[in-house]
Amino acid sequence: MILNEVLEITQKSINIDGEEVYILENHMKKGVDELKNIIFLHRDEYMFSMLEKHLDFILSHKDFAIIFRPIKRKYITEWLPCIVYLYQKEWLRVSIQYANCLKCNWHGTIANPTDTDLYATMDNRFDIIKKMYELPFLKCPLCGNMLSGKAIWIDITER
Numbered sequence: 001m002i003l004n005e006v007l008e009i010t011q012k013s014i015n016i017d018g019e020e021v022y023i024l025e026n027h028m029k030k031g032v033d034e035l036k037n038i039i040f041l042h043r044d045e046y047m048f049s050m051l052e053k054h055l056d057f058i059l060s061h062k063d064f065a066i067i068f069r070p071i072k073r074k075y076i077t078e079w080l081p082c083i084v085y086l087y088q089k090e091w092l093r094v095s096i097q098y099a100n101c102l103k104c105n106w107h108g109t110i111a112n113p114t115d116t117d118l119y120a121t122m123d124n125r126f127d128i129i130k131k132m133y134e135l136p137f138l139k140c141p142l143c144g145n146m147l148s149g150k151a152i153w154i155d156i157t158e159r
């Protein structure tokens with residue numbers, strides 16, 4: 001997306017991991033409606049179908065938001081969406097993934113902050129990813145053993 005498109009959705013700028021990004025929180029009604037409208041107009045484009053999934057997710061889960069982060073190409077800056085999760089009062093970028101327990105039958109949705117794509121093109125990405133790997137990751141909600149993915153959030157409503 002270009003900056004003008006992002007600014008129609010949100011003008012709330014915050015700093016995450018040393019990067020200035022724009023954030024759309026799920027209570028920002030006007031921005032949410034604007035984003036729904038933009039998604040509708042671009043429904044056949046891959047990025048917007050992904051964005052639609054992101055939007056559905058943040059509207060149905062507490063403490064999640066969407067950020068638009070700058071990807072600097074040669075002549076233009078593109079703004080790519082990703083999901084953030086409010087972890088101990090700090091927004092962390094996360095991938096929403098499917099995971100399973102390595103011991104029992106539990107499987108479900110998790111938020112994983114260690115996906116390298118979340119930090120692509122950032123100069124300090126290796127430091128950030130290293131810091132993310134030091135977080136205390138959640139264990140299986142049923143048996144307490146390791147999960148197949150690094151989780152800082154687990155959807156415990158699923159079974």
Ligand SMILES: [Zn+2]
Nearest residue numbers: 101104140143
């Ligand atoms: Zn388990």
